[in-house]
Structures are given as C-alpha cells and as structure tokens.
Amino acid sequence: MQIQGNKPVVVSKQALQRMPYYLEYLKKLRARGVEFVSAPMIAQDLKLNEVQVRKDLAAVSSVGGRPKTGFSVPELLQNMESFLGYNDVNEAVLVGVGALGRALLSYKGFSNYGLKIIAAFDTDPSLYNTELRGTAIFPAERLTELCARLKIRIGIVTVPAGQAQAVCDMLVAGGVLAIWNFAPIHLNVPPNILAQNENMAASLAMLSKHLRQKLETETD
C-alpha cells in the first residue's frame, strides 16, 4: 500500500508491470507535442481495457483527470516517473560478466530507469581489476564484503543456473534487499528479500507453444 497525498493507493503487481508501457507511450505523445490524453485513447492504442487504464492512471496521477479532456501529458509523465521511482537512483552490483552480463553493463538505458551498476563481479581472474564501460570488475569472493561496505541494495545475477543460488546467498549476506535474477531457476531468499526473475525461458516457452499451435491448425 502506498500513500499519495491523502488516498491510499493499492496497485496490483500486474498493474505495476503495465506502468512502463504507459510511460513510453506518454513519452511518444510528448515528443509529438500532444498536450492531453484520455484513458479511452490510451486503451485503444495499447490494446487494453478502458476501465483498467482508468484505474491504473487513477493510482498514479496526483491530480485526477478532467472529464471530456483527460489528463495533462506532461503532468502524467511526471507522476508516472516518480511513481516508478525513476527519479531516485538505486545502486546495484552485477555478478557474472558473461555475454549477458556484459550486455547489461554496456546498456546505457538503465540510467533512465534509476538504476546504476557500480561494480561487477566474476570468478575469472583475467577479468580482475579490468573495467567494462567504466565499471570495475572484482573477484567474486569480495562480493559480500563490498556489498555491505557500499550499502548496495540491488544485485543483478547473470551467472549460470548452477551458481545462481550461491551468488544469491552471498548477496543476501551482504545486505542486498532485491535481486534481479536472469538464471532460469527458483531462488530461495529470506522473506523480506525480493527475487525478481527475468524469465527468458518462460518467454521461450510461450513462443514455442504459440508456434506449435499455429503450425498445427495450419495443417488441419
């Protein structure tokens, strides 16, 4: 539950996951110079239900839309960004400098989302004391110690499945509160810690199932 102004706002997990799409959509409108937008319009463009959009916006907007007019685009953008916490910066460490880890380190877009990767870790000694796009790479043994010392709250796990739980435990020991896990496994974490899975295997399962159904019905 979150308090904005006076009203207590409860946002479902699903609603929260829709917010970034609204944000990008609003940015597109702003770029076009559009000043106002209504829930039905957003619903149409994003292929969502009108009421759903109304509720989502109501949870985010500090002001409330105006009948017939809708919401002010710049204002809603501002509200959305602060709702998503993109204005505050969260410092993170990344563990596992393989192909994916390197890609995330190289990605400049995270700064727009309030995420800053300030250190990377790996077990490959040839990487120690090197830098990747300005981020230093440390030995994995120092993970817990450095997280604690730097008061890191987010850990990004891009190691192979077999090592993910061990890395997770080290992060938790170091005081990390949220883990972004790219390994296709379930992580056991203490009750107060969030393990957010970036579930690519699940996406592939969706793709594969859809394809099979399409190709099956084709041959009927």
Add this chain to the structure above:
Amino acid sequence: MQIQGNKPVVVSKQALQRMPYYLEYLKKLRARGVEFVSAPMIAQDLKLNEVQVRKDLAAVSSVGGRPKTGFSVPELLQNMESFLGYNDVNEAVLVGVGALGRALLSYKGFSNYGLKIIAAFDTDPSLYNTELRGTAIFPAERLTELCARLKIRIGIVTVPAGQAQAVCDMLVAGGVLAIWNFAPIHLNVPPNILAQNENMAASLAMLSKHLRQKLETETD
C-alpha cells in the same frame, strides 16, 4: 487446448511460465541421481503450492504419478522437454545488433531451448556482411524478404523503442508468427501473431517499488 494421449489438457499462461523452473529443478535432481520425486517435495523446494504443482505435473506427464512414490524423474524430464517443445528446433532472426542483441547472439544456451538464430539484421552498414559467432548480419532492408524466403517463424526484436514497431511490421510482412520483443513498448500485431514481451522495465519497476517499501518501513 492441447491433446496428449486422450485427455485434453488446458494449461494457463502462468502454469506454462512455471514449467521451465520445474525443468531446471528436475535436471538438478537427475544430476544428483535422484530417481523419483513427489509433488509435495517440489512444492517445498520451489516454494509453490502443493496442489498447483500436482496440477502442473498432471498437465505435462504422459503417465501419471504413483501414490506414495511420485513421478519418475527421467520420465518427467522427458515429458517436460517435449511439452515445452525443446526437442524441435525453431529458427529465428534477430533484429538490432546492439549490446543486447550481441549478447543474445553470443548466448549458447538457446540451443537447449530449441531456438536457433540463423540471421541477424541491423541498419549500420559497417556491420553488413560481417559475422558474430557464426551468425551473418544483413541490412535491415532485407528483413522482410529474407524472412519470407527462409520461412522464418520467430523474430527477436532488440532495437530501440522508437524503431520496434516498424521492425515488427516488417517481420509480420515476412510471415513471422511470433515476436520476442525486448523494447519497452506495446507492439501492435495482427490477431494471429504473438508479441511476447521481455519486459525488463517492468522488472525494474518491481525492484524499485520493493526497495522503496523496504527503505520506508526501515525509517518508521
């Protein structure tokens, strides 16, 4: 709806997304030489509800578990892999050879998931006719033509948000049936085409919200 043997099996989207976790878990058991596993045991280790696991397994297993014993690990593994379609190979193209695109091209693990990226596309001429880990890079203009010619069914979109819809349209024009979208925007696709979003911005929203709540209650 999917027919296995005689029984029509309906699997919810959420259930499908849990399957890869079962698969990895089963692989771990196999590596340890465990021969049988029960739903309650899986539920405990993966922190899921017992009934949920029972239902998920029932949807996948060709055989049915034995009371008191549970399921045969190798058999269940086999069933799970064929259920997820990891045995057939789906050919895909990737559009956008930036940091993320490069990471996905370099990732060897996709072969385990039945995915094979056979061509990549970009608008940067300096990349044309080069290869990345054995995958040739073509000019983006040839996207539609080559998809059609090679009968590609899956398109992976790793271009910036502003170009994602245009790329999506080209893929659809080329006959692609499923799109794996890494851009943080909603893609408009025809009714029969799947747009599967890899919603990293949504994950970041979850992390950010969790963190804010933790840090707030800490200061109470």
Add this chain to the structure above:
DNA sequence: TAGATTGTTAATCGATTAACAATC
C-alpha cells in the same frame, strides 16, 4: 493395513471488466 501421495471437485481469492452516477 496405514499412510503418503495422487487427481479432481468445490471454495476462495484477486484481477479484470461491466455498469453507472458525477462532472466538466
């Protein structure tokens, strides 16, 4: 047999969608 586990039917829970009064 006793007991753990299965598979399924019924109850609950949460999110989405429909209906509608309020308002600019």
Add this chain to the structure above:
DNA sequence: TAGATTGTTAATCGATTAACAATC
C-alpha cells in the same frame, strides 16, 4: 445543454488453494 470522460461500486472471470475420495 449534450456528450465525452472520469472515478467507483458491482459482476464476472480465471487462477490458486482447500477439501477429499481413490490408490499404491
């Protein structure tokens, strides 16, 4: 005013969880 749009209460839908009989 008329009509589009808002915000909210009620109904619906789908997924999760509880209860329980069947079985090895």
